[in-house]
Amino acid sequence: MPQAFDALCEYLRRHSGLVMDQSKKYLVESRVMPIIRRERLSGLDELVALLNKPQSAKIAKDVIEAMTINETYFFRDKAPFDQFRNVTLPALMAARQGEKRLRIWSAAASTGQEAYSLAMILDEFSPRLAGWKIEIVATDLSDQVLEKARKGIYSQFEVQRGLPAPMLLRHFNQIGESWQISDHIRSKVTFRQLNLLSDFTSLGRFDIIFCRNVLIYFDAARKADILARMTRVLAPDGFVTLGASESLIGLKTDLVSHPEQRGLFMRGSAADVQTPRFAPPRFEQQASPALPAGFGAAALAASSRARTFG
Incomplete structure (x- = not known):
């Protein structure tokens, strides 16, 4: 044995x-x-x-x-999504005003919660993103989890983990005891099967790469190799978000830590560039509708009106 x-x-x-x-x-x-x-x-x-x-x-x-098959849930760890909303997305929106195009890669997508969380945040910015072309590419090694991700159907337990109640009500439709994310949000994410050990240059260039809670399963040499190849498909002023327990210590890489944001990395050549920031969008608030029976998450801030992007 x-x-x-x-x-x-x-x-x-x-x-x-x-x-x-x-x-x-x-x-x-x-x-x-x-x-x-x-x-x-x-x-x-x-x-x-x-x-x-x-x-x-x-x-x-x-x-x-x-x-x-790794554990995942909506808005997992919260901080990376706050960074996306308040730091990386505003910075790149300012830098891409001319071309109005953004590409985002969720590199260990599992059953899709990470990619859909990003899409829901982008929906908040829709007034500022009118006319923009935005792509979210989500990849995973497992065909099994990708099949679930494409369907976007989650159990009561899954939607109660990390998902604010107003977002559930705005972006999901109840199907029996399950919940399916809206066609509008699902249409913003493209799921593809991919082994991170293989060549991924065919995916194209990205402005933001989420590669969270997957590198911990690789040895140092493979981590360095994956990060080196990710850096080559990252825009010169782009960002890489790693998991809370992941770091670049002991790895030879062209990525450097963001000076103010833990878990956020940039190309070394962009390290001395000030990251522009502006306040995230603020919308009129309205009373939250009653939560469905059995939904145990606490009612959070009032729900924003539904908007589209792209």
Whole structure:
């Protein structure tokens, strides 16, 4: 069994970049066990023996997907979205007044909450973004989570995690006991399958890249490689947002920390450029409609009127 576990970890490292060790043994085994039972295998040893056989490509894909499904929720950690609303978006809107174009990449999109959170913030800026072309590209290794993301249907539990009640009422439609994000917001996000270990230059250039809570699963060499390639597709004055527990310490990269914003990074050549800021949009407030039965989130500030962008 120890040899089988080590072999599985090496397979995951080579094919997905994930670094697993004995400290994550329970996590690894618990996630592959449903596959072992489904395929009626004797255990981890037989699963590992199958992984490198061409006829087992489907099982190999399922194993990688099982290990790469990460937790996410709307407006996770809050601070990165406050930075987007108050710092990066205003700065780039000021810098792009001529071309009126912005491209944003959610590089570990999972089931879509991060990308849709960004789209909902952009909706707040719609009066200032009239006539702009804005693209949100969301990628993930797992086809399974991308399928859920494209549908935009979330359980009561999922919409109660991090999503302000007024945004639920403004941007979602209730379907039985679930909630589906509006066609308007869904149309602003394009989901694509992508392995960060592969070439992603075909995605084009981006002004803002969210790559949160995924680099922690890679070793230092792969982290540096991914960040180097991301920097090459980042606009000279663009921004990269990493997760709260991620840093560039010990990594050779052309990115530098924003002087005032934790978790926000820029190209080194842009480090001495003052980041322009202006107040986020303020809209007339109106009384919040009654919350649906069973919605446990506290009623927050009054809901803004629905607006469109693009």
